[in-house]
Amino acid sequence: MSKIYQNTIRNVVTFKGNGLHSGKNTNVKLIPAIENEGINFKRIDFNENNTIKADYKNVSSATLCTTLENKFGRKVSTVEHLLAALYICDIDNVTIEIDNEEIPILDGSSKEFINILKNAGIKKQTARKKYLKILKRIEYQDKDKKISIEPSSTFEVDFELHYNNKIIGNQRNKINFTKDNLENLIESRTFCLYEDIEKIKNIGLAQGGSLDNAIVVKDEKILNVNGLRNKKEFVNHKILDLAGDFILAGYNILGKVECYKGGHEFSNLFLREILDKNKHNFEIIEFKEKETKKISQKGYFTGLAVNA
Numbered sequence: 001m002s003k004i005y006q007n008t009i010r011n012v013v014t015f016k017g018n019g020l021h022s023g024k025n026t027n028v029k030l031i032p033a034i035e036n037e038g039i040n041f042k043r044i045d046f047n048e049n050n051t052i053k054a055d056y057k058n059v060s061s062a063t064l065c066t067t068l069e070n071k072f073g074r075k076v077s078t079v080e081h082l083l084a085a086l087y088i089c090d091i092d093n094v095t096i097e098i099d100n101e102e103i104p105i106l107d108g109s110s111k112e113f114i115n116i117l118k119n120a121g122i123k124k125q126t127a128r129k130k131y132l133k134i135l136k137r138i139e140y141q142d143k144d145k146k147i148s149i150e151p152s153s154t155f156e157v158d159f160e161l162h163y164n165n166k167i168i169g170n171q172r173n174k175i176n177f178t179k180d181n182l183e184n185l186i187e188s189r190t191f192c193l194y195e196d197i198e199k200i201k202n203i204g205l206a207q208g209g210s211l212d213n214a215i216v217v218k219d220e221k222i223l224n225v226n227g228l229r230n231k232k233e234f235v236n237h238k239i240l241d242l243a244g245d246f247i248l249a250g251y252n253i254l255g256k257v258e259c260y261k262g263g264h265e266f267s268n269l270f271l272r273e274i275l276d277k278n279k280h281n282f283e284i285i286e287f288k289e290k291e292t293k294k295i296s297q298k299g300y301f302t303g304l305a306v307n308a
């Protein structure tokens with residue numbers, strides 16, 4: 001796997017499943033894309049104006065999931081777990097054909113997406129990857145939610161969530177996407193409180209939600225028969241979401257993120273803050289072969305958990 005050069009997938013792969021919010025069955029086809037093309041969704045249930053770029057500027061709604069929309073009003077939602085899987089598997093360029101409005105939720109985590117990408121294989125390309133390197137700390141706050149990013153040679157996330165529920169509580173975890181084992185992160189599922197389900201369904205969302213694709217917490221009990229997949233599954237899922245949302249920057253980010261509370265909408269507001277208002281606080285860089293040695297000695301290229 002190349003960290004200097006861009007990658008696409010080796011083979012076309014298809015999968016299908018139900019959308020978490022729409023409940024609709026959807027077919028998805030992942031197709032290799034040329035260099036510098038980036039990640040693009042294509043709504044094949046429309047004949048024209050149907051490409052939606054994975055770009056922070058195209059986020060039109062971020063209530064409970066991330067929805068992208070192009071200027072013609074074509075939308076695709078719940079993109080974040082697939083985007084996180086693409087980031088973790090180091091894939092820069094891919095076209096995602098979809099015949100409906102929402103990416104299937106599968107098991108509620110990124111695990112199945114990563115298995116699908118492993119099956120597709122990775123193909124190294126000749127153009128260099130572009131990194132967004134943070135040069136100076138940037139902060140953003142909205143009421144009690146806080147987020148910041150500071151310079152780092154890797155992408156790290158330190159996240160603390162806060163729920164008025166004893167089981168979820170104030171979980172906190174730190175993940176370095178280059179150095180840490182990502183198995184727990186990849187398998188961590190989306191979650192909700194039992195008492196919120198009716199409210200969410202009443203606004204037309206979570207129509208496809210079930211114990212097969214979400215952790216449901218009722219008071220001090222987890223309703224899923226097998227409980228949690230790992231001790232910090234709640235906060236790990238929030239970190240996974242954040243990674244998926246941050247790839248919408250269009251670059252792999254080199255920086256250390258600290259986030260207190262927050263979610264899809266907050267992540268998007270912060271990306272806009274960085275990219276639109278802090279141009280002097282980051283630079284876009286590429287790595288050369290010579291530098292790779294230096295970096296790999298520091299451990300920059302080691303420890304990737306997914307040998308896709």
Ligand SMILES: [Zn+2]
Nearest residue numbers: 080190237241
């Ligand atoms: Zn999520």
